[in-house]
Amino acid sequence: MTLKKSLSYTLLFWVLFLLATPKAAFAHAVLEKAVPAQDIHLQSSPKEITLTFNERLENEFFTLKVFDENGEEIGRTKAKLSVDQKQLDLKLPKLADGNYTVSYQVVSADGHPVKGSYIFSVGEGFAGKSKTVPIQQGDELSPLTSVGRIFYYLALLLAAGWIWWGAMARKQLVLLHELKQSHESIAHLLLMVFIIANFGFGAMFAGGYLDQWSLSNLIAMIIDTTAGLSWMITTILLLLGFVILFRNPWVDCVWVVLILGAKSVNGHAFAFEPRLLTVSLDLLHLLAAAIWAGGLLYILLYIKKFQEHVQKFIKLFSAAALISMVVLIGTGLISIFIYLPKIQYLLETRWGALLIVKTNLVLVVIAVAAALRFYLKKQDEGNIRRLVKLDFILMLSIVCIVGALTYLSPIPENKPLHWHEKVEGMDFTTSISPKVPGTNSFMVEANSHEEGLGIKRIELNLINKDNSDVAPIHVPLEVYDQGKYAHFMTDGSYLPFAGNWTAEVRILDSEDNETVYRKDFVVY
Incomplete structure (x- = not known):
């Protein structure tokens, strides 16, 4: 495969990557129904509080409490989670006339902590006297959260893709001792970066899960939640990577699939049905993206120092490029069909605004592709390298936006x-x-x-x-x-x-x- 075709495929990949990733934008569970409802006035005391969410919740780390006007908790009964893990029920004692605050904290199946509260009133004398407090859905996007997610996804894709390509090009690496040493050194560096990103990612989630930090709560969070188990498996695989990788290409490939699989069960795909299909799609999508990202990084780092090797590598890269493209398109289209809400929501949410920005970046990528074709015909290697670097920067920009999108919901929130x-x-x-x-x-x-x-x-x-x-x-x-x-x-x-x-x-x-x-x- 020629360098021209490789660069063209690289540019096309990022267009497909952008178009095929809207599924990553689906945020946490949303409270769909509350009984009693927010701001509702009841003539008599309700027997229970029932909260219904739009997706499954973790079966641990949920609380539902009711407080009176003095801030005192009503009763000490623990809420119960329904069989389908979408509904919380809390039995209540007889309530005196007054205003009451319902406060809840749950963790959605995709690993997002959600907190909220609202007020209702009981008794004739309290009708209309409850000050409206909007239900909070926890959809605030902090800069630290965005940076952490961007860092995590970059580390995941680049580390997995780099190790995958080391396995695919093992025969060529063995013949070039200097290249082999360089590849393994960069792989170890990427693993270290991924470990840092993974611990930061875990700390952010723990901060959302835990009201009180203690060793027992931390252990329970890791063992009793899907997100915790995913984090633990990822950590174990990362540590094992320093011992088992670079010995057998099959072991390396299995390691890549396992670490991407661990991420697939800690995300939005795990919250939707049929879960086997959605998780499998997410795994294939991540694998295809990692292969492309790792291959692009490989070419960028070695195209100058190991030109002859890179020419051979591109031939190996081309077949995988075609397969990855098909996988990205297929998983992207199926995921859109399963997850994407109504198109008009694009104009009503921050998620939609960011997606429009991503679309504009695609136009820039297309312009870069046109310029690349022009300089490829002239065989102007200097401009080609500069444009490839620009393409890589555009990729980083897209991943930055994806990092923000993963914490936003494409569905507008109902407000009073x-x-x-x-x-x-x-x-x-x-x-x-x-x-x-x-x-x-x-x-x-x-x-x-x-x-x-x-x-x-x-x-x-x-x-x-x-x-x-x-x-x-x-x-x-x-x-x-x-x-x-x-x-x-x-x-x-x-x-x-x-x-x-x-x-x-x-x-x-x-x-x-x-x-x-x-x-x-x-x-x-």
Whole structure:
């Protein structure tokens, strides 16, 4: 295979790498339903708290607690996890009238810790007095987390790919003693870097898992969670690498597959069904990416000092390049089909914004490819090397974005609707909380600013914009205050499913003049 074809394949790889990695962006578990719901007012004490998540949770390191207005925990009963590991239930004693805070901490099957809290109220005298506290989903992306993830993925791909290519080119390495020593020295360096990245990665996760650091909690985290076991296996394989690698090419290849497999069960693929398929796809995807990344690094480091060897290496690299390309395309397309949510979500999340930035980087890669073809025809090795270095920098940029994407969710978070509007002679506020399919709190408050004019009635209707066959849903609001200031509210399951909705508020004043207001919103 010629150098020209090799460089062209290298550029094409990074385009495919970008297009085939959206699956890496799926973040942790999201709270889909809470009973009692956020900000809901109950006339009597609930018997239990039930939280339902969109994906499986780890069967250890979960807590669900309820606190009263004084910050005292209600009861000491431990929450129970359902058989499908998606639902938490906590039995409650009889609650006195007042406001209560629900606080939870879970670990999703992909290894992400998630914490959150919200408020509900019990008792007639407390209706509408609960200060709204949005449910927290733990989707904050810190710079340290991003850097740690970028460092980890670079170390993983480069170390695995470098060792894989050492096994594939073993016969050629044996004939060149200096090259063999250089390759093994760089491999040991990459292993050391990966060990540092792995320990940093583990420390970040432990910080999210553990409220209190102790040896017993640390051991339990490692042994009792999928993420902990994955980290332990990776650590053992890394340490064994210094002893067993570079002796037998088959052992080296098995080591690469095992260490990539350990990562595959500690990620988003492990949280989706069918798990065997998703984990296998992730493993194949990582292996293909490692082969490409390691091969590119190999060429960059040795193209100047061992030109003749690199020419032979490229011939070996070409067949693997083609296979890796097919694997990347196949696993990428299947993963998109399984994981990717609605396309319009791209414009509504930080995940989508970063993906658009990645797409722009692809355009730069294509421009570099065109320039490379131009200089390859002229056999201008100086410019070729500079462009290959630029291509490598673009790869690093893409991996940086991927590192951020792995901690973000492509699915927009449902946030309570707070709609405030000032009109002539009156202002009103409409709220729907937490604005999720299922049980919600609905409230409309209105103030009349005209002398002698009060508010007689307020109606709230919910109109589904996606399906005209669904008739408007009337929300039966209860009167809590009426007159110049009106306060209507209720709790119930009047948002049956996700989609595009319109809130229609009808306000009738004391002179029987009705005014209609509408507000569009989306339920995810």
